[in-house]
Amino acid sequence: MIEIYLPILVMVLMAVAFAFVLFVLSYIFGYVKKSRTSLKPYECGMALLDEAEKRVSIRYYVVLLLFLLFDIETLLLFPVAAVYKEMMGNLEYRLYVFLELCGFVAILMIGYVYIYKKGALKWE
Amino acid sequence: MVNILIPAIIKIVVVLGVLLTAVAYTTLAERKISAYLQDRYGPNRVGPFGLFQPVADGIKFFFKEDITPKRVFRVTYYLAPMCTLIPALITFAVIPFGESVSLNGTSYRLWIAENMDLGLVYLLAVSSLGVYGIILAGLSSNNKYSLLGSLRSVNQVVSYEIALGLGILPIAISCGGFNLDEIVRAQEKGIWFVVPHFVAFLIFLVAIFAETNRLPFDLPEGESELVGGYHTEYSGLRFAMFFMGEYANMITASALIVILFFGGWSLTFIKYEIFGSILAAILSVLVFCAKVAFFVFFFIWVRWTLPRFRYDQVMNLMWARLLPAGFLYLLIVGLFYFLLE
Numbered sequence: 361m362i363e364i365y366l367p368i369l370v371m372v373l374m375a376v377a378f379a380f381v382l383f384v385l386s387y388i389f390g391y392v393k394k395s396r397t398s399l400k401p402y403e404c405g406m407a408l409l410d411e412a413e414k415r416v417s418i419r420y421y422v423v424l425l426l427f428l429l430f431d432i433e434t435l436l437l438f439p440v441a442a443v444y445k446e447m448m449g450n451l452e453y454r455l456y457v458f459l460e461l462c463g464f465v466a467i468l469m470i471g472y473v474y475i476y477k478k479g480a481l482k483w484e
Numbered sequence: 485m486v487n488i489l490i491p492a493i494i495k496i497v498v499v500l501g502v503l504l505t506a507v508a509y510t511t512l513a514e515r516k517i518s519a520y521l522q523d524r525y526g527p528n529r530v531g532p533f534g535l536f537q538p539v540a541d542g543i544k545f546f547f548k549e550d551i552t553p554k555r556v557f558r559v560t561y562y563l564a565p566m567c568t569l570i571p572a573l574i575t576f577a578v579i580p581f582g583e584s585v586s587l588n589g590t591s592y593r594l595w596i597a598e599n600m601d602l603g604l605v606y607l608l609a610v611s612s613l614g615v616y617g618i619i620l621a622g623l624s625s626n627n628k629y630s631l632l633g634s635l636r637s638v639n640q641v642v643s644y645e646i647a648l649g650l651g652i653l654p655i656a657i658s659c660g661g662f663n664l665d666e667i668v669r670a671q672e673k674g675i676w677f678v679v680p681h682f683v684a685f686l687i688f689l690v691a692i693f694a695e696t697n698r699l700p701f702d703l704p705e706g707e708s709e710l711v712g713g714y715h716t717e718y719s720g721l722r723f724a725m726f727f728m729g730e731y732a733n734m735i736t737a738s739a740l741i742v743i744l745f746f747g748g749w750s751l752t753f754i755k756y757e758i759f760g761s762i763l764a765a766i767l768s769v770l771v772f773c774a775k776v777a778f779f780v781f782f783f784i785w786v787r788w789t790l791p792r793f794r795y796d797q798v799m800n801l802m803w804a805r806l807l808p809a810g811f812l813y814l815l816i817v818g819l820f821y822f823l824l825e
Binding site (some may be wrong): 363364367370375376378380385387391399401420423435437441443445462476 | 488489492493495496497500545546547548549550551552553554555562565566569570573574577578596597598599600605606625626627629631632635638639642643645646649650653654656657658660661662711716717720721722724725795796799800803804807808811814815818819821822824
């Protein structure tokens with residue numbers, strides 16, 4: 361059973377080897393001129409103004425948090441999707457399964473509406 | 485062990501070779517098609533119709549100055565291009581690309597990870613690993629353009645991953661699983677999923693454009709604002725690795741669209757059984773490649789037709805439109821199968 365994953369392991373090893381070979385090749389062939397300016401951070405033609413350690417908008421952080429939440433919710437739906445059609449053939453449970461799906465999505469949507477009304481997703 | 489390993493290695497070498505060649509020629513196609521759309525000639529000096537241009541580009545990348553700017557954080561700076569390239573190459577492992585072929589009485593499937601039931605889950609998982617390359621590149625470059633580009637990119641890729649999942653779920657419900665081969669078989673018998681699942685197709689298409697950072701979602705690179713986005717500070721082969729990763733992702737995305745919604749290698753009216761096994765396999769691979777090529781063309785076509793979104797529009801499209809639409813469509817599919825019995 362486990363050996364169906366063997367080709368994937370081989371492919372990962374090959375891809376890693378390929379990336380590493382490219383890396384080494386650029387180290388060997390890349391022509392290096394020890395120039396002063398090309399070692400500075402890039403800036404559009406003018407003298408460098410400031411470093412990169414700036415404050416960034418808190419929005420990015422909020423969206424990443426929300427992503428964690430919603431992505432886990434969709435992941436929880438994956439096993440449901442895999443068995444859903446099969447469960448619909450089962451007369452005893454089919455109503456239960458369907459209502460369960462609706463309930464799950466409904467709870468999710470309540471949270472979503474709350475977030476939306478709070479303005480967590482507003483970008484200005 | 486060995487009788488699994490040897491065909492697998494042959495398949496992997498062939499697939500990686502074809503994929504990398506396709507990546508090289510997609511860059512040429514991009515430049516040629518953009519040229520024709522803008523009434524220009526495009527590259528036409530190297531070889532007939534510029535056909536050797538990708539080779540020349542590749543050689544050029546080898547000998548470019550290999551810059552490591554002074555104040556970057558070296559470990560992650562070197563790791564980032566690899567982190568983008570490796571997931572882009574290994575996603576192709578679960579994509580079946582043709583009918584099985586029997587040689588000397590043994591049947592070989594044209595699929596690297598044969599019979600993997602969790603193919604779609606693997607695809608989602610691995611393609612989201614590509615985010616690490618972007619985030620590492622942005623954080624370690626010590627350049628504000630890189631940082632802003634990677635922040636935008638991570639936020640966008642990560643948000644649209646939810647939409648990607650929501651586009652896949654209805655298909656999984658219809659097929660009862662995540663096995664990509666079974667998804668193709670289900671469409672071979674009936675109708676291509678693009679017809680019954682058109683809403684899912686639209687959600688998936690928009691999400692996959694955003695995932696691959698292609699225009700109209702190319703804000704991470706938005707060259708008029710951010711120079712080059714997260715790979716501003718990279719040069720030579722390291723830049724080429726980002727580039728190859730991006731184009732490989734685009735080809736895998738096209739293959740995924742074809743498999744999920746356009747029947748994979750199947751042609752609805754022609755059954756491959758009427759040909760011999762070997763001829764059928766060759767034909768099916770050709771059909772698959774043609775469909776993928778069409779969607780790669782579609783990606784390029786869209787890029788040179790539409791303008792770029794504003795960032796708040798990108799986020800709004802995802803969180804205020806695609807997310808509720810996706811969940812609603814999921815419920816509709818659920819209701820449909822509930823009422824079907």
